[in-house]
Amino acid sequence: MNNKDINFYSQMLHAKSENCKLLAILLDPDKIIWENLENIILKINQSPASHVFIGGSVVENNSIDQLILEIKQKTTLPIVLFPGNPSQISDQADAILFLSLLSGRNPDYLIEHQVQAAPILKQTKLEIISTGYILVESGNETAVARVSKTKPMDRENGSLVLATAQAGEMLGSKLIYLEAGSGAKKSIPLTVITLVSKNIGIPLIVGGGIVSLQGIQDAYNAGADLIVIGTAFENNIHFFDS
Numbered sequence: 001m002n003n004k005d006i007n008f009y010s011q012m013l014h015a016k017s018e019n020c021k022l023l024a025i026l027l028d029p030d031k032i033i034w035e036n037l038e039n040i041i042l043k044i045n046q047s048p049a050s051h052v053f054i055g056g057s058v059v060e061n062n063s064i065d066q067l068i069l070e071i072k073q074k075t076t077l078p079i080v081l082f083p084g085n086p087s088q089i090s091d092q093a094d095a096i097l098f099l100s101l102l103s104g105r106n107p108d109y110l111i112e113h114q115v116q117a118a119p120i121l122k123q124t125k126l127e128i129i130s131t132g133y134i135l136v137e138s139g140n141e142t143a144v145a146r147v148s149k150t151k152p153m154d155r156e157n158g159s160l161v162l163a164t165a166q167a168g169e170m171l172g173s174k175l176i177y178l179e180a181g182s183g184a185k186k187s188i189p190l191t192v193i194t195l196v197s198k199n200i201g202i203p204l205i206v207g208g209g210i211v212s213l214q215g216i217q218d219a220y221n222a223g224a225d226l227i228v229i230g231t232a233f234e235n236n237i238h239f240f241d242s
């Protein structure tokens, strides 16, 4: 069966219940070199990726629709929007992470962008997945912190990260995304991944600063259901070759 016949959230629930791990490669439309796209997709098809995520904190070009159409011609992997703001919505994708930045206290990223996005999303066929998005301190200022003007959570304070994730679940989030930030020096502490995954009932996405295959394995072992790899693949499309 084509994996597009199964919706994204069902895949996430299945991954969590069956302990079969998922992997998303994140493509930032601003950073894609179009001449390389064919090779990039070829390498994605050869990799263990189960999904392609599309998005970025500041996507400045208007090429998301075109990028997705091009990608869809060359892969059957589901395409999930991971938008930095409502301008990054595209009906060409299969699903969208409808994010609320729960770690921050900036109302624009908690609810304002979502209000702006709702009427646009109503016009699309996208599968919409409410996602509690939690930014955790990672050793350097990341684009998410800069653009959202919010502080990341203390990486040593796992219980506060957990309480935030649980609040998200109680508010109706269907997924929790623990984010260290793209290009983070330090990825999410394994202890925090384990604490959160063991104490929420919804699937867990982990991303930011994972730069080795061992790092992926460690985050899976700690309890991540889906891992997002952006920078490591962007810098080296042979990242998954071994």
Ligand code: 1GP
Residues within 6 Å of the ligand: 026, 179, 180, 181, 182, 183, 184, 206, 207, 208, 209, 210, 228, 229, 230, 231, 232
């Ligand atoms: C960023 O979690 C993703 O939102 C991926 O981060 O670019 O560090 O892999 P990296």
